[in-house]
Amino acid sequence: MRAIATAILAFVFSCTGFSQGATFTNPIRNGADPWVFQKGEDYYYCASSGGGIAVSRSSKLTDHGALQKVWDAPDKGWNSANIWAPELHFIAGHWYIYYAAGKKSGGPFIHQRSGVLKSKGDDPFGPYEDMGMLYTGDDMSDPGSVKWAIDLTPFEHRGQLYATWSGWEENRDTDRTPQHLYMAKMSDPATISSNRVKISSPEESWETGGVLDLNEGPQVLKHGDQTFIIYSTRESWLKEYRLGQLKLKAANADPMIAGNWVKSGPVFLGNDTVHGVGHCSFAKSPDGSEDWILYHSKKGTDPGWDRDIRLQPFHWHADGSPDFGAPVPADTPLPVPSGE
Template sequence: MKNCCIIFLILILYPVPFLYAQDKDDSGDKYFNNPIAKGADPWVIKTDSCYYYCFVKGAGIAVSKTTELHKQGDPVTVWSPPSEGWNKRCIWAPELHYVRGKWYIYYAAGESGPPFIHQRTGVLESVTEDPQGAYIDKGMMFTGDDLRKKDDPRENRWAIDMTVFEWKNKLYAVWSGWEQIEKTDKTQQYLYIAGMENPWTLSTGRILLSKPDAKWETGGPLDLNEGPEVLINGDNLFIIYSCGQSWLETYKLALLRLKDKDADLLERANWEKSGPVFTGNNKVHGVGHASFTTSPDGTQNWIVYHSKIDLKPGWRRDIRIQQFTFGKSGAPVFGKAEPASRRQPKPSGNF
């Protein structure tokens, strides 16, 4: 969750994600231990030759490059916020995507906070082919209900955790947002979806996709749906999202599944909710905001997620990875969150 003082505390306490020591990595050891770094809202994308992690560094956004999934690599700051404007503060949960020939970074930001009531989504476009190179700011996205009113700032809406994806040659965005403009950040968050005209512009008004209405995602002090990430397995399309309260050990993952591969993604009735699909335990607490990738040789599926460092209510978090599979129904099977004491085999193969 990125309400109240969540990200403010993260930025103050953990401004730069750093690597944890890995046992015997340089001596050919085939195992690693979680956690792999401190930080939150991990995003990783794989290319033909490496992995790129994208995260908040200081007040800006950094991209690191690595050939080993369990090592983030050295960060390179690719963008810093302006001294004035809507996106000068509170940079949250950036994601790096390769969309139709260029690299783009989607991020949330606001003019002030706390309280974090101004968060909107912005887009950065790469100037070069290098994801660690320079970016230009494409501006704030309109994430309201009516595109005819996109030039009216009163019609835009609070929006964080945006991710983008292609399905059947069409581009879509999914994010977490508020139903209305509010004066408090103690506001429920819903998931929304929209079609995209291009990587920085929506082609439709937002469509409500999910509210925290299932028994296992309600009952807390502030019920949330956030951190949506897309996971595709053949003809199966899933949106894996976080629910509950991120400052508590009960934070967890759930999923939405498109009922039919040919169904309209912009119809809420075409999605089926189930969960929880990944939870913490007595050794790993408050798992959430995951991203997904494969091993260097492409034979294994891996989840990258954050968890709470301790049981105290708060947002001290670290980053973990572990292998997962798909079941007979095509849905992901994440298993249990592995404790730091368990040595895990490294992702298979080399680039």
């Protein structure tokens, strides 16, 4: 075990060029589904909070600052309950928050759909306008045919805006339903403008074997002219939760064609001391010289959703794909992000 820990630390220190200086330790806070958006010299964080969504701003990756609620869910309607995994993005002069919600509190979680909020100005702390539910189905002529969808995130590719998310093939009366990754075109940050296409299903041996096969939490990561989707797989409530990767075959490839994505994994996996790693987001260090992954992990090995949030640097393989290494054990001193 000591040899493994030493190897992990060597990897981390090589990422940061560490010699001496300020350090921090994981976990950095309680919670799950961490989200960070970097704009200028600040980092913006977003989280579910008390039946709504909260945002914070900080100059640091290691200290997220105080969350301030920016939106409360309505008392009734499709998005009145189960507010999950919000993401904050700045697009074309406005802030947008993408989130999942349902019309009934608690489980079974069969009503989850994806929605979006838009800031009325350019202030990330609002006020926000509820732009409604996003269409995540197979027949845009029938808005009522929207399908179960969570973890929606937007991204731009060759001048076109897209959305990718985790969804079901068909709406079901049980939440023990396999989850796949889907994608659709967007005509603007609040409007999906095409039927969805499926780009990934839990089919590999490292994605299956538990009580429920799923792909969820897709996050787009770009490096040079390469595009990756890093996603979570296996069950979120189990220690086997982990990250997989889709790589777009070529810089000019159409991301709406499933065959243009190459799957590999697991690319980030728990170990004897860090369990159930998943649902990540990414940022550069304050000085732009380092790449960091923000993710959550389970606090123990028993099934459940008691989780905390962690942060560590990563490298790149020779082929340009991300090298996340291994999760760093809790309370291990790590050098703070360069420039912090």
